Amino acid sequence: xxxxxxxxxxxxxxxxxxxxxxxxxxxxxxxxxxxxxxxxxxxxxxxxxxxxxxxxxxxxxxxxxxxxxxxxxxxxxxxxxxxxxxxxxxxxxxxxxxxxxxxxxxxxxxxxxxxxxxxxxxxxxxxxxxxxxxxxxxxxxxxxxxxxxxxxxxxxxxxxxxxxxxxxxxxxxxxxxxxxxxxxxxxxxxxxxxxxxxxxxxxxxxxxxxxxxxxxxxxxxxxxxxxxxxxxxxxxxxxxxxxxxxxxxxxxxxxxxxxxxxxxxxxxxxxxxxxxxxxxxxxxxxxxxxxxxxxxxxxxxxxxxxxxxxxxxxxxxxxxxxxxxxxxxxxxxxxxxxxxxxxxxxxxxxxxxxxxxxxxxxxxxxxxxxxxxxxxxxxxxxxxxxxxxxxxxxxxxxxxxxxxxxxxxxxxxxxxxxxxxxxxxxxxxxxxxxxxxxxxxxxxxxxxxxxxxxxxxxxxxxxxxxxxxxxxxxxxxxxxxxxxxxxxxxxxxxxxxxxxxxxxxxxxxxxxxxxxxxxxxxxxxxxxxxxxxxxxxxxxxxxxxxxxxxxxxxxxxxxxxxxxxxxxxxxx
Amino acid sequence: xxxxxxxxxxxxxxxxxxxxxxxxxxxxxxxxxxxxxxxxxxxxxxxxxxxxxxxxxxxxxxxxxxxxxxxxxxxxxxxxxxxxxx
Numbered sequence: 161x162x163x164x165x166x167x168x169x170x171x172x173x174x175x176x177x178x179x180x181x182x183x184x185x186x187x188x189x190x191x192x193x194x195x196x197x198x199x200x201x202x203x204x205x206x207x208x209x210x211x212x213x214x215x216x217x218x219x220x221x222x223x224x225x226x227x228x229x230x231x232x233x234x235x236x237x238x239x240x241x242x243x244x245x246x247x248x249x250x251x252x253x254x255x256x257x258x259x260x261x262x263x264x265x266x267x268x269x270x271x272x273x274x275x276x277x278x279x280x281x282x283x284x285x286x287x288x289x290x291x292x293x294x295x296x297x298x299x300x301x302x303x304x305x306x307x308x309x310x311x312x313x314x315x316x317x318x319x320x321x322x323x324x325x326x327x328x329x330x331x332x333x334x335x336x337x338x339x340x341x342x343x344x345x346x347x348x349x350x351x352x353x354x355x356x357x358x359x360x361x362x363x364x365x366x367x368x369x370x371x372x373x374x375x376x377x378x379x380x381x382x383x384x385x386x387x388x389x390x391x392x393x394x395x396x397x398x399x400x401x402x403x404x405x406x407x408x409x410x411x412x413x414x415x416x417x418x419x420x421x422x423x424x425x426x427x428x429x430x431x432x433x434x435x436x437x438x439x440x441x442x443x444x445x446x447x448x449x450x451x452x453x454x455x456x457x458x459x460x461x462x463x464x465x466x467x468x469x470x471x472x473x474x475x476x477x478x479x480x481x482x483x484x485x486x487x488x489x490x491x492x493x494x495x496x497x498x499x500x501x502x503x504x505x506x507x508x509x510x511x512x513x514x515x516x517x518x519x520x521x522x523x524x525x526x527x528x529x530x531x532x533x534x535x536x537x538x539x540x541x542x543x544x545x546x547x548x549x550x551x552x553x554x555x556x557x558x559x560x561x562x563x564x565x566x567x568x569x570x571x572x573x574x575x576x577x578x579x580x581x582x583x584x585x586x587x588x589x590x591x592x593x594x595x596x597x598x599x600x601x602x603x604x605x606x607x608x609x610x611x612x613x614x615x616x617x618x619x620x621x622x623x624x625x626x627x628x629x630x631x632x633x634x635x636x637x638x639x640x641x642x643x644x645x646x647x648x649x650x651x652x653x654x655x656x657x658x659x660x661x662x663x664x665x666x667x668x669x670x671x672x673x674x675x676x677x678x679x680x681x682x683x684x685x686x687x688x689x690x691x692x693x694x695x696x697x698x699x700x701x702x703x704x705x706x707x708x709x710x711x712x713x714x715x716x717x718x719x720x721x722x723x724x725x726x727x728x729x730x731x732x
Numbered sequence: 733x734x735x736x737x738x739x740x741x742x743x744x745x746x747x748x749x750x751x752x753x754x755x756x757x758x759x760x761x762x763x764x765x766x767x768x769x770x771x772x773x774x775x776x777x778x779x780x781x782x783x784x785x786x787x788x789x790x791x792x793x794x795x796x797x798x799x800x801x802x803x804x805x806x807x808x809x810x811x812x813x814x815x816x817x818x
Contacts, residue, residue: 234810241803245796373817380810393807425784428792435799439806 161306165568172343172572177324180336184328190613193329194261194591196420200331204338205430208417208584209408210438211337214344215581216298216574218445224550226449227456230377232391234446236646236697237439239401240408244435247409248428250664255415256424261595262588263415263660270663271671273600278678279659280596283412284589286652288624291585292631293644295321297551298578299632302571304468305555314632317575321582322625325590326618330420333583340576345441347566347573348448354562355451360458360501367504368454374503374517375524377450380443390695399697402704403646406653408434410660413588452557457500457524460493463534465549465556470534473541482537489530496523582628590621647696651689654703655682661704662711673714674707681706 161169187193200208225233260266264283268276295317303310324332359368372378382392408414408431421427463486464470474482499520506512535547558570594617655678662674685703688694786795 238803238807241799245799249792249796369813369817376818378814378817380814381807382814383811423784425786428795429786432795432799436802439803443806443810 161567161571162564164565165571168565168568169572169575172569173320173575176336176339176343176576177320179339180324180332181327183335184332187328187331188614190610190617192331193614193617194416194587194595196329196331196334198420199422200334200420200426201422202426202429202433204334205418205421205427206433206437207341208334208337209414209430209434210441211341211344211577211580212413212417212584213407213434213438213581214341214441214577215294216578217294219344219348219574219577220298220301220554221551222442222445223449223452223554224552226377226446227453227553228550230372230379231443231446231450232379232382234380234439234443235382235391235393235396236400237404237442238393238396239398240404240438241435242397242401243404243408244431246405248431251409251660252418252424252427252431254664255419256427260419262412262592263410264412264592264596267659267663268600271659271674274675275659275671275678276596276600278675279410279656280592282652282656282682283410283592284597286648287411287413287585287589288627289631290648291582291589291624291628293648294578294581294585295628296632298574301551301555302574304466305552305559306571307468311633314629317578317582318625318629318632321579321586322622325583325586325625326621329617330416330587330591333580333587334417334420336583337580340580343569343576344573347569348445350566351558351562351570352444352448352451354566355448355455355557358459358561359451359455362501362504363454363458367507368451370507371454371457371500371503371520372450374520375453377453390697395695395697399650399695399700402657402700403650403653403697406657406660406700406704407649410656411588411649411653412592413584416588416591417584449554452553455557455561458497459561460490460497462556463489463531464538464547465552466538466546467552467556469538469542469545473538473545476541478537478541482534482541485530485534485537489527489534492523492526492530496520496527499523586621586625586628589624590617593620593624647689650696650699651685652682652703654685654700654705655707657700658704658707658711661708666708666711669711669715670718673718674711676714677707677710680710 187197189197191197222233255263255266258266258269260269262280264276264280267279295314299310299313299317302308303313324336328335356365356368363371369378383394384392385394386392418427418430421430462470463482470482473479499516499522503513503516503520506516535549538545539547555574558567562570594613598616598620599613658681659674659678662669662677681703684706685699688699688702689696786792789795789798
């Protein structure tokens with residue numbers, strides 16, 4: 161990175177953090193710390209919701225996903241707008257009516273303290289681990305590509321987030337996220353423009369889309385019903401709906417975003433904003449990945465995108481074999497580029513286009529085969545090294561082909577995204593630990609002490625920040641980072657959503673049946689994760705379905721008579 | 733503080749919807765109607781606050797229809813793009 165890049169990076173991060181701390185400087189009470197004093201308007205809520213979900217993984221991994229697998233990942237988000245409608249119409253009014261700080265308080269109002277603890281603990285486990293991945297994911301990639309020390313990147317990201325989250329609570333989180341979203345989307349738009357500018361003059365955008373289509377990267381929508389396919393319309397609209405309903409409706413890192421709204425209407429509009437713009441935003445980010453793919457049809461990409469790992473492998477006894485592969489790769493790529501140029505030239509002429517298409521598919525198959533051999537060599541030379549390199553694709557492009565200054569901006573995008581998600585997570589983990597565990601279990605019935613509560617909330621935020629940093633330091637690179645976070649969520653979300661669905665819609669079911677049903681559902685989902693090849697989105701449907709059905713069965717089999725009233729709920 | 737909570741009084745989806753209808757039917761001068769016990773020292777937002785209409789399109793139903801319409805349009809466009817590109 162040049163001095164200009166460093167300047168852009170430092171100014172961007174410094175301004176956002178300072179702005180967030182300054183805007184939330186008046187936070188004095190636990191209500192302001194945890195719920196932002198209910199002052200936020202819908203644009204801030206909407207951007208905050210989007211920024212919480214859009215972690216650094218979104219900007220690093222999603223373009224790589226499109227590069228490798230095409231656009232079909234966008235179908236994952238089809239259920240999200242539907243979930244926004246349900247949450248806006250059903251969940252938000254109930255949370256406001258009960259004036260809860262956390263989603264899990266509702267579970268005690270509706271059932272009992274056991275169900276509340278279960279919901280809160282499942283959230284803490286899932287989100288605590290996810291917060292570690294949220295910090296680790298960009299750190300491992302930034303450290304590898306930039307040559308920075310991994311531990312220092314993790315520590316820097318984690319400590320900055322802890323500092324402003326503890327300083328201003330949820331208000332600081334929301335205010336910084338507003339600026340971070342502007343930087344993130346602005347940076348990605350600039351990156352898209354640079355990619356288009358760097359395509360050969362003969363390649364128009366329709367030609368680029370056509371090339372991507374020939375090579376199966378424009379697989380945006382598929383209506384094939386295949387239960388083992390991770391992404392198709394049906395899994396997106398059902399599994400994606402349940403995942404989004406659970407994530408936005410019951411995950412405190414999101415619930416806390418819209419509970420800080422000035423009114424129900426502001427919170428609802430913030431959610432609707434997300435429902436309207438999330439799918440186009442994901443399409444845009446994936447399309448950038450497709451453009452990078454087309455760019456690399458004309459400009460030779462590295463044999464393996466994790467360049468530091470490739471260099472380490474070359475220094476082993478397998479170096480000569482890798483050298484031989486490089487030679488073959490150069491020749492194969494020249495043929496591939498020629499085939500791509502021929503296809504563009506033949507476009508519109510049916511017969512010539514078909515011939516060029518056949519040659520292009522053969523050429524791409526050859527280069528892919530050489531890249532596969534290279535990955536096998538790296539795996540042999542460096543046992544334990546992750547050979548899936550798609551998470552490095554976009555950053556490699558940024559580092560090698562973006563002009564000075566813009567590299568710093570794109571690194572700022574990645575760090576902003578990491579910090580925005582982590583801040584929401586730490587804030588929510590702190591709230592849940594304070595409200596649902598500490599105050600409920602240890603201070604129930606004790607005299608109110610707002611100053612102590614504020615300090616405890618801040619203490620838990622710091623503690624969870626340290627846990628996230630610690631987990632990030634010991635994590636290892638998983639198959640694909642964005643999938644890892646979604647898989648982790650899907651394992652727990654179905655069960656938690658089931659608790660809320662029973663609470664909202666099945667009034668006859670009591671605490672005992674739903675508690676037992678949730679324990680069984682979580683065990684079944686965990687078993688399916690380890691013992692089956694089922695697409696992970698279905699875990700959300702299965703977990704929720706088991707809780708609902710078993711709750712009804714247990715309720716019907718249980719003792720008859722009026723349902724016992726829940727225990728009194730201590731206030732906050 | 734703590735308040736004994738009657739399970740029948742805990743709001744659920746049906747009640748939230750019913751409140752919307754009932755409040756909409758009340759004359760403008762009626763005091764806002766609230767239901768259920770108070771679970772905090774502070775009063776819950778009145779039903780009228782919960783049922784505030786959106787600042788545009790007139791009703792929440794219309795807003796939700798807009799979201800559904802946009803999703804349907806996007807799926808159709810994406811499908812057309814998939815077919816065209818392949």
